[in-house]
Amino acid sequence: MDILSLVTFLPLFAAVVVALMPARAHGAVKWFSLVASIAVFAVSLKLVQGFVATPDMQFVVDAPWLPSLGISYHIAIDGISLFLVMLVTFITPVTVLSCFKSIENRVKEFFVCLLFLETAMIGAFVSLDLFLFYVFWEAMLIPMYFMIGMWGGERKVYDTIKFFIYTLVGSLLMLIAILYVVHQSRLQTGTLSFDYGVLLATSLSAEQQWILFLAFALAFAIKVPMFPFHTWLPDAHVEAPTAGSVILAGVLLKMGTYGFIRFAMPMFPEAALRAVPLIAALAIIGIIYGALVAMVQKDVKKLVAYSSVSHLGFVMLGLVALNTHAVEGAILGMINHGISTGALFLLVGVIYERRHTRLISEYGGLTRVMPVYATVFMIVTLSSIGLPPLNGFIHEFLILVGAFQANTWWGVLAATGVVLGAIYMLWMLQRVFFGDVTNEKNKGLKDLSAREIFVFLPLIVMIFWMGIYSKPFTTRMEPAVTQFVEQMTAYRSAMDARDGAVAEEALVVPSDRAGEN
Amino acid sequence: MAILFYLFAALAVLGGLLMVSLRNPLSGAFSLILSLVSLAGLFAMLQAEFVFILQVLVYAGAIMVLIIFTIMLLNLNKDELAEPPVGWMRLIFTALVCAVAAFGAIRVFGDITPVQMEPAPDFGSIEGVGRLMLSDFLYPFEVISLILLVAVVGVVLLAKKVI
């Protein structure tokens, strides 16, 4: 079996094994899941090792799946998806370890969901066949649904359904759009194919592109989530168990941004370019809006959830800034957000596990009783608000530079997010960690256990590593990103030239007519 | 001929109207028999000898007897017969809808041009129809036997007091 397929399906295999284990064997289930997910990570390291910094797709597997339908098992990675796959394989073991204790009932089912989810996530990142992609994309919903529903909070029923339907509406419209493109491609080439490369070559009129782009963009924008499609996110997070939140924020949201850069924008470049001001506006609104709304939250998790809206706004802005550094910043942003926000959710989970509340007002002065925890929290917070030289700064800087280059006002408006980010995070920090311990229940709280420290250690290492030395990441993604940016730029100049020609024509025609007369 | 047609037609319509309007189902059943017999007359006018016979024997005879028998069996008293009063609005509306539908059908039928032909000598005869039934229509004929079988089994199963 090739290595990419191995990475993709090893978790599924592990899930099946876990499913077959006796339900009572909690310990065995947990440790097996941990070992399996670490093994997946180890295998995925081979991807990094074997990756060559070129714009080409690598580790390609292209085998027919349903040939009569033009559907193939076509998977590969390039510099863009490589790190997203790594993010998945990295976050999953951390998540597995984090819920050793918090998941007490239906342990087996939980880990089955988690491992199944891992396969679906990796699959979505590596698929180069749109049908395959769609299948993975939707398949992610099921385990997520169960994770929120079975191990979630009080209002889970409403929120799980909302989460599911919200994301499904968008993706179903995308399905129709995919079908339409496939249909057009069949009309043009005579063969039925869902292959990314084939569909990329399909020529579509401006109107077609626009509609199709909107369909794709809606699906992805909901997932990202971009303002104003974000309201499912806080609710889903609040009800999700810690591990669910981590995966949701850490990886699932990146599906949306990844979808933009991989599918929506290259497939419909003209429409995408026309939509750039719109997307940028929504992204900027998201940055500011998310931050302001985060500020007034009373629930820590909701606060972090809204902060995700803000952060993902940055990522989207980076994508539409369409210059190499901004796009690289956006990709780094996806990874960084996965690490930092994942860590934040894990941290919230730690106190939730101990106190079963996430209301900020229930806490206060935690530094006194949980100094190690407070330290970790502080580091992660700083990473989240983009304090140099932690990881958050790198992507924010690159995105802001890029956005500023694309349009001065984008850069200026987006940079306000830097201020607002500090406000809500530090205020939350102040209320949770500083002051005296006023709540009696907080007096006896235990600091991080050794296991929990092991959960956070890799995250913190990554926070520092990616902040101080991000070059290994950027050099690998650079060729692919450059290619993407160059293509989009080429389209833009083609469009400008054509618009210019049209304008000229409009000027020329009357005079011609005059000549005729 | 025309007079005969209009007579039968008028009787058939009258029977139908009476059936749907008379309160007592028994009266309705007799009205329906009137209608069915009139139709039998029309069948005869259309040279459908076989169907004419069946109409009188099976329909007006057997089926209606079955219905009347059931009505007697149920022995409905006044309360059970009493239908809740129906508003005029509803009556008019329903009648209007049906009339529109019938009118539509009539308009469609107005476009149909009949084919002038002289029917075969055995047209409508028992023999002719019987041959056809057991040759071209053998398959439906067999299936209808199954349908009747189902009906028999069903009646037994459903209506028997104790099974």
Add this chain to the structure above:
Amino acid sequence: MEDIRPMSNLLWIIPVAPLAGAVLNGLLALIYSGREKGPNERLVSLIGCAAPLLSFAVVVRLFMAMRGMAAEARIFESTLFTWIAAGPVQIDFAYWVDALSMTMLLVVTGVGSLIHIYSTGYMHGDRGFARFFSYLNLFMFAMLTLVMAKNLPLLFVGWEGVGLCSYLLIGFWYKDIANAAAGKKAFIVNRVGDFAFLIGMFILFMVTMNLGNATLDVPELRAMAAVHHEAFAKVAVAACILLFIGACGKSAQIPLYVWLPDAMAGPTPVSALIHAATMVTAGVYMIARLNFVYEMAPAASAVVAVVGAATAIFAASIGFAQRDIKKVLAYSTVSQLGYMFLAVGVGAYAAGVFHLVTHAFFKACLFLGAGSVIHGLSGEQDMFRMGQLSKHMKTTWLTFLISAIAIAGIPPLAGFFSKDEILWSVFNAHVGPAWLPRVLWVVGLATAGMTAFYVFRAVFLTFHGKDNVSHEAKHHLHESPPAMTMPLIVLAAGAAVVGCLGVPAAIGGSNIFHHWLEPVFAGHAGGHGVGVGMGASHGAVTIAAAAESHGSAQLEIILMIVSVVVATAGILFARLLYVQMPGAAAAFTTRLGGFYTLVFNKYYIDELYERAIVRPGYAIADKLMFRLIDAGIIEGIVNGLGITARLFGASFRLLQSGVVRTYAFFMLMGFLYLVYELVR
């Protein structure tokens, strides 16, 4: 010439030593966090002090080496690794030291080391001893990175790093939520500045990128600015003003000064190190660093000068009415920073930096002295509950007094020279309209007098005047341990003598300091004949060096005398009010009435911010965005769709009446529809 490479190879030690100290102490603090007792204070002190001292040693070694080099070649450089590499954005983690940075390095490591030593005494017995030193060392690392950064993003690393440490140290005693809030306020106000800083940085980056060589390296920027003058000049004003706003945040200038007085919540050594000597001067340093850009933007420079002057006098006036000794010093710091900005605003970069250096000494000394007093009085900070302490705390008193004289600008102490140089430069400056330099000079002079007044008000209230010390406090009253007094002495000595580095030529000095910094600032001294002032008048940008050439020495001496007189008047007035006629102060206060209240409450600026920005902002976020838009409109639409669907469902189910004829009726209607559609 000495090979500089081995020297450059030492550069990394300077920031890394404190970083290592921070990590070690931090780990110690964490390891001991769960235990009854903290880690051994001696061990912590050893690590904590050794780190800056090692840096200091390296800095001194480098300084020696640098002095031996030719003026133009005085640069050490060391690229550690590539930090960010994305497309055109190639940013190295590179350290770069020229004369300006070297000056700063000496101040930072020197004063920093002293304050570390002082802290071992001041923080003795505190539960967070190790944590404190960890933060302090981290601060040193960040500050040194700021100073030594070769490029602006790296400078920004230090810039944010010092902000972080400031945040952590202000909120060091986090048990009191007010301290934590003060820290947060500092951080956020700084972030507002950083926002502008970032954008200013982007503007510069865009310029270089459009020129085909995207860079943010300071030396490269400088070189490019020299060549591509037009391109830079186009955006210089915007960039400079934005960068200056950043500096306003860090250096507590109007309108972003509000955090600094609150920052006094931190331990006093922190106030001395971060909020007086080093961090808050970063803004001045940054502008001096980017002087070549400011040269091209006279309008921006004028703004800097005006804001600096305004801050100087405004903060000084607030200093009049403070009761808290640290608050007095805090406003004094704001005021003095205003002075420095005034200097760099009029192009007197060297003078500004010189004042920065002298200020570092006397203000650190004042703060540490105040800390010593507070330490002696078991935490009392209200000056009206002190008095006559000169008897009990001799060393503290003396050092405090020396520094006070220095800040008041009495010759021959340090403050006199630096302040006077600034005033002289302002007087001769060509900034804005012709009247502006004179106005600025008057403001500066007035500020000098006010400074003398409020500083000596503090001196008299604390060490002389009436004894208002409470009974319990008196019981414990003692002179501070040597670990604290020793740095005081060193700093006071510094405050007394560093002035001689900048003795102006007018009174026979050679202004060593000036010449030292010449390579940094000289390259652009009026070199390009940029238009100055609001109008179209073209003239050379004035810098101190230029001022010397055409100002008359006599006038300079006269102005010196004027300023000394003003300062002395201030001191005497303070003596009059607080020593000779103790009742007069109160009477005076009453006379002033409302104005005093206004000043005492710092012109209600905090309240204004609270009412005008914070509360409306929160209300908008909460009421408008969260409740109305998010929960109301968006969720309303989303849920509304769901509810509508269910409503439809509920109404359609009513059709399902269970009545057969209704069902048949719908069938017939459906049939009619089919006929209608098909036959038509």
Add this chain to the structure above:
Amino acid sequence: MGEVTLNHYLYLSAILFFIGAFGVLFRQNLLVILMSVELMLNAVNLSFIAFARHSAGTMDGHVIAFFVMALAAAEAGIGLAILVMLFRNRTTVQAGDLTLMRD
């Protein structure tokens, strides 16, 4: 009164058919509804027979009419059986009473 053509028969069948439909729609008595359906089937038969004579010219229509009658018999049987069963349990023959299940 002109000549009676195919169309006349068809008109009559349409009228009878929709009288039957009206009965189904309007009446509540299940017996009458059942009879109305019978009337509709008869209208169909009339149409079959008329078409056989005047349009198709084959006897297929007659055969089909026979099948329809057989079906009518079967339906009547089952319908009445269900009715009897229902009457045993509910003592009603009103369609309007059959509303245990709704919504």
Add this chain to the structure above:
Amino acid sequence: MPLFTAEMVKFLMPLFIMTGGAMILLAWSAVSVRTARAQGWFAGLVHVAALASIVSLWNADGWPMLNGMLIVDRFALFFAGLCTVSSLGTIMISGNYLRRFNILRGEYYALLLLSLAGMFVLVTAYDLMSVFMGLELMSLAIYIMVGFRRRDLLANEAAMKYFLLGAFAVAFFLYGMSILYGLLGTLNFKGMVIEVVSRELVKSPAFLFAIALILVGFVFKVSAVPFHMWVPDVYQGAPSPVTGFMAGAVKAASFAAFLRLFYMSFFSARAQWVDIVIVLAIATMSLGNIVALVQRNVKRMLAYSSIAHAGYILVGMAALAIDNTRAASSVMFYLLVYTFMTLGAFALVSAIENRSDSRGLELEDMSGLGLRRPALGFAMAVFMFAMAGIPPTAGFFAKYYVFSAAVDRGLVVLAVVAVLNSALSLYYYLRVIVYMYFHKAKADSPVFDDWGARAVLFVSVLAVIWLGLGPSGVVPGI
């Protein structure tokens, strides 16, 4: 050409087996009531035999037999096999259910077989006469089965409603037949095409009027809005296994004839009827889904869901094209998947339905099922996700084919409406899962899953997942 030859026997063999088995069962059950279980086994064996004969015919080429009344081609065999499997599954889940409600009788199996025979007639029909006969045979048997719980008021009511409205609809159908007969002189599928085309009757009002009448008969059976109103009541009142049978096999068989007739005889008038089918499709899926949202009774909810599914299938009907069979194949695949999903779902419903008030199964009754009985819960979850069309279940593929066909035919708006509907439908499907997994079990309500139900569930789950992974080649043309 002789009417009947020996080689036709093998083509009619399934029908002979079914009817023969039914006769034997009738006789057997008339003499022995106590051996009802054995009769069930026997019925099962008959099904297996019928299935075997259907499978054996897969490669035999059928032709229009018996005066063009029927044709046993692959299309017919596909549906015949599907119906037989569904019927077999119904038998397997019926035993326990019937015993629980004390109505275990051999006649039940006989009627099931006869109804299956009706379906065979229906799916092999090549002449409207056979369609009519098949429909009636199938329906009459089912009327009786619906009323099989004789003491149950709901069952009585359901049977009565179904019967009356069924008879009403059949009258329309017959009326349409008569007009076609008059216009074309033939009711043979092929013959009708020839007549319509040669005499240019495509736009004649009478012809279109006949189509409208015929449509009434079909859309009634496949429960399209507004001919759907019997569905919820009948599905709720009927014994659950019968409901499953109706939702699956009856619908499949009706669609088979519907498809063949409209794809063949009436296709020349597609331009005329396609708008209607689109409107019906939109109305059907929207109404089905919207009303299902507010149902709390599982059987009623599934009834509305089955209406909605009919709407999706109608999308495929609207997309029928002359140059390729993709739309037709999509309809076939949809029915294949739907039959399994619905069979499985009703197997579960049959196994847990145990209410004394005979209201069928309420959502509350499913509380905690997934936790108490993980395997059953898992199966139901799979069916629900499949019905909602979530990959990687076959339900997704089914929808995918249909939508894809619609998009290919240019019916993008219809496809969009369809996907929005399927998003909407998610709500009530998920609610079942919510009750099964996220609610605490009430009292320990027993679950009556015997091996038959388990086997059906197992096979259905397997089919729904397997068809979702690689459905190539299952349906001709896909």
